[in-house]
Amino acid sequence: MARQHSSAASWVPLQRRWLLAIIFMLSVTTLVAFFSRSGIDPCDRTTTVEHLVQKRAQKSPAPPAVAVTGRAEPSPLSFMKSKLVLLVSHELSLSGGPLLLMELAFLLRGVGTEVYWMTIQKPLEEDGVIYNLEQKMLDRGVQVLSAKGQGALDTTLKSDLVVLNTAVAGKWLDAVLKENVPRVLPKVLWWIHEMRGHYFKSDYVKHLPLVAGAMIDSHVTAEYWNNRTRERMRIKMPETYVVHLGNSKELMEVAEDSVAKRVLREHVRESLGVRNEDLLFAIINSVSRGKGQDLFLHAFYESLQLIQEKKLQVPPIHAIVVGSDMSAQTKFETELRNFVTSKKIQDRVHFVNKTLTVAPFLAAIDVLVQNSQARGECFGRITIEAMAFQLPVLGTAAGGTTEIVVNGTTGLLHQVGKEGVTPLANNIVKLATHVERRLTMGKRGYQRVKERFLEHHMARRISAVLKEVLRKSKSRAHSNML
Numbered sequence: 468m469a470r471q472h473s474s475a476a477s478w479v480p481l482q483r484r485w486l487l488a489i490i491f492m493l494s495v496t497t498l499v500a501f502f503s504r505s506g507i508d509p510c511d512r513t514t515t516v517e518h519l520v521q522k523r524a525q526k527s528p529a530p531p532a533v534a535v536t537g538r539a540e541p542s543p544l545s546f547m548k549s550k551l552v553l554l555v556s557h558e559l560s561l562s563g564g565p566l567l568l569m570e571l572a573f574l575l576r577g578v579g580t581e582v583y584w585m586t587i588q589k590p591l592e593e594d595g596v597i598y599n600l601e602q603k604m605l606d607r608g609v610q611v612l613s614a615k616g617q618g619a620l621d622t623t624l625k626s627d628l629v630v631l632n633t634a635v636a637g638k639w640l641d642a643v644l645k646e647n648v649p650r651v652l653p654k655v656l657w658w659i660h661e662m663r664g665h666y667f668k669s670d671y672v673k674h675l676p677l678v679a680g681a682m683i684d685s686h687v688t689a690e691y692w693n694n695r696t697r698e699r700m701r702i703k704m705p706e707t708y709v710v711h712l713g714n715s716k717e718l719m720e721v722a723e724d725s726v727a728k729r730v731l732r733e734h735v736r737e738s739l740g741v742r743n744e745d746l747l748f749a750i751i752n753s754v755s756r757g758k759g760q761d762l763f764l765h766a767f768y769e770s771l772q773l774i775q776e777k778k779l780q781v782p783p784i785h786a787i788v789v790g791s792d793m794s795a796q797t798k799f800e801t802e803l804r805n806f807v808t809s810k811k812i813q814d815r816v817h818f819v820n821k822t823l824t825v826a827p828f829l830a831a832i833d834v835l836v837q838n839s840q841a842r843g844e845c846f847g848r849i850t851i852e853a854m855a856f857q858l859p860v861l862g863t864a865a866g867g868t869t870e871i872v873v874n875g876t877t878g879l880l881h882q883v884g885k886e887g888v889t890p891l892a893n894n895i896v897k898l899a900t901h902v903e904r905r906l907t908m909g910k911r912g913y914q915r916v917k918e919r920f921l922e923h924h925m926a927r928r929i930s931a932v933l934k935e936v937l938r939k940s941k942s943r944a945h946s947n948m949l
């Protein structure tokens with residue numbers, strides 16, 4: 468979609484221009500949202516989309532007057548002013564991990580922190596994505612440095628705080644700091660966003676017990692790390708802080724703008740060929756078995772049958788699968804298409820390519836389905852984004868989803884695996900038939916977001932962690948001197 472817009476900008480009717488501006492305005496923070504839900508396993512973040520960079524490289528229209536301006540209230544992070552913070556990212560791409568760290572970089576810059584950035588793994592050849600992201604950081608006053616050599620070591624030693632992003636970044640410690648590792652560990656905060664088995668490698672995480680703290684996106688992920696490091700690796704987690712993520716201000720602005728929402732809704736529905744009164748159930752994740760699009764389509768088919776059998780009076784329901792990539796030609800993509808064809812539900816199921824901005828879809832749909840399998844999402848940012856748009860969530864009772872969705876109040880949970888298919892089908896029918904309940908759940912979800920899943924909530928949670936980590940590293944440094 469985004470791509471169409473950029474090339475179409477010259478002929479779109481004038482009244483749509485401001486709308487495009489809104490879509491363009493959804494900056495890095497919103498991109499995080501999409502990419503953080505990519506991949507096969509929970510919390511895996513490895514997608515890159517080249518065309519985004521081309522699009523971002525073109526100058527977008529000036530943002531409308533709703534652009535974020537300085538708010539009066541002081542940031543909870545203001546005590547970080549003139550502190551020196553080094554952010555170490557295992558890679559730099561449009562995937563969730565690095566983009567989330569960039570969000571932190573910008574929050575810190577906002578309060579006058581001196582921020583340094585190092586990327587551990589970079590390809591040898593020129594890379595447009597990296598160039599653009601680095602440019603974006605430089606524009607906002609983040610100092611981008613090489614992750615190797617004496618310069619890297621010197622910066623690390625003089626920093627007040629070092630944030631290592633994702634488990635993989637642990638490799639950098641020995642490789643670059645060498646005999647200085649023990650001096651640095653007391654000021655390291657390790658931010659972990661993943662639960663995949665292959666991260667539990669001694670190479671990556673052997674220094675974990677001695678860092679000042681670990682910051683993890685959900686309680687269940689923290690518990691899993693605690694269990695797994697203890698049982699299989701016989702190492703002890705450091706002090707661990709759970710920090711739930713928050714929605715960016717940009718996303719909230721669109722979610723709370725009823726005019727923008729209405730126009731986006733009409734636009735997306737028109738492009739999908741669905742009517743205003745139809746009910747749209749969408750799953751927004753990159754397409755992979757771990758994210759459960761197959762089981763969702765099975766449940767959707769069952770719900771169509773239920774509606775027919777019971778002769779329920781409901782508007783036509785549709786399933787939207789956002790995050791598809793047919794060019795990848797994977798077995799799984801093909802399997803999904805074949806299922807739809809074999810059940811003859813092509814007119815009810817719509818596949819949408821991977822996209823950069825999810826806001827238009829959230830504005831257009833009626834219910835979000837979060838069907839991640841196995842251990843579920845580490846956090847699952849799309850869930851809080853959908854709730855910001857007053858959408859109820861039908862989610863698996865696993866991972867971060869259970870910490871976001873209140874079963875029966877802001878959505879309905881079903882089991883992971885095949886056992887969850889019929890319950891999900893029943894829940895789809897429930898929300899299709901009970902309009903009042905569906906709308907109420909959406910409103911309650913929105914209230915929940917306003918209470919705890921906004922950017923300033925995340926900033927406050929992070930600030931509590933940073934304060935604690937700084938205090939501890941200072942007292943450790945002090946006792947070392949004595």
Ligand SMILES: *[C@@H]1O[C@H](CO)[C@@H](O)[C@H](O)[C@H]1NC(C)=O
Binds near residue numbers: 687688690691694
């Ligand atoms: C962690 O281990 C405890 C006890 O063995 C178990 O009850 C719990 O389910 C485990 N939690 C996770 C998230 O794996």
Ligand SMILES: *[C@@H]1O[C@H](CO)[C@@H](O)[C@H](O)[C@H]1NC(C)=O
Binds near residue numbers: 468792793794820
């Ligand atoms: C979606 O991606 C496929 C394969 O990359 C492409 O052929 C198709 O035109 C894309 N659809 C849209 C609507 O951009």
Ligand SMILES: *[C@@H]1O[C@H](CO)[C@@H](O)[C@H](O)[C@H]1NC(C)=O
Binds near residue numbers: 882
């Ligand atoms: C969610 O709540 C419903 C009742 O509202 C209950 O039947 C269902 O078992 C609950 N699901 C989970 C996974 O807790």
